[in-house]
Amino acid sequence: MLCEVYRQGVSYLVFEELESIPGFLHAFTTRRTDDGDFAQAGSEKERFLKALGVPRRQLIPLQQSHSDRVIIAEESACGGESPCVADGVIITAPEKYAVIQTADCLPVIAVEPRARALCAIHAGWRGTRARIVEKGIQSFLKLLGTSVQDLRIAFGPCIRSCCYRVGDEVRNDFQREGHPVEQIFQGNRLDLSKANRLQLSKVGVNDVLDCGLCTACDSGRFYSYRREGHTGRMWALAGFGRR
Template structure:
């Protein structure tokens, strides 16, 4: 169950199922988390509200790992513990990160693209992915979660994948060239496209299932339909960015 909660009067969203995993801290921010617009690229400054959110969650800014997101299928691995005292770790260009060190908190920034948090509760490890139409076409989920499972020597049934708010098939009309590219890449276009609309969630769920992952949580929220709660690049053009973050205490 995906629901809104608040800490110190700062609202954000969580999955109830993930809250039950011992030691795991996670959040999906919303518009209401930022009463002050954050820097769209998120590099550098954090709005006071997000700082307060981090504080309330018991996190330090230098535990965060930001990705220089470029709509690729590149997934990087961070083995070291946080070394930077003054600020967050920045990695990339990449659209996925695997943090072997549990106290690092990758942050995926989106405004319609799909954020995926993949969690291994027993291994206390997290993989976070940014999947837009390009990353999905290039199978970032298969690559990222596949690498994650291999690295941690975990079996797919130990993994929990959480699909955050993103633009859904109701609102995601795309041009025929995208259908062509998916077809060419060998995707099941009959299943992933409906009347010119792309179903990003279905395409990524298929990639998770291909790996044998069955514990898949879906927020079932469309950022474009629920523009009152979330940023939508499609609807707003100049949108802010939500954060999806997770890590272990």
């Protein structure tokens, strides 16, 4: 079940099913703050980190580029001042937090509670077309040597098919890449969530916690690139604290 938490002047969303994992911290930010819905974009993040008790130095920032690249944080030299160029990150150490930034794209968080490991992914239409979620979760499982039954996977807010009309060329691209377009498009409207759930089912994941919320429908709560153009970004944050 999805809950909205208000703490220290900011609001964020959490899944109860993930909150109950010992030591695991996750949150999907919203744009709502005490200053009103349209506080200066980005100004809510420091308060958000404070509310969660996460120091900024423990974040693993990504320079997202709509690719299919998922890195393993512990094997990457990037971090700190030089963000890792990737659209997904696997973390197996404590006190390191993934941050996926979105304003319509789908943020995905996968957790393996016993291994205290997680994988966070940014999936817009390009990443989805490149199957970043399918590839990322496969790498995650391979690295951990565990089975899909041990994973819990959540989808945060993203643009939904109600608001996501795309051009013919996008649909044609998906078709060319062998995606089941009849299932993931309704006319020219793309269902990002469904497309990624179908990718997950190919690796054996059938249970996904999907918040079901549309970023373009709910302007009071979310930034939406499609609706607003230049706008802020939401964060999906996930990591394990000290043991």
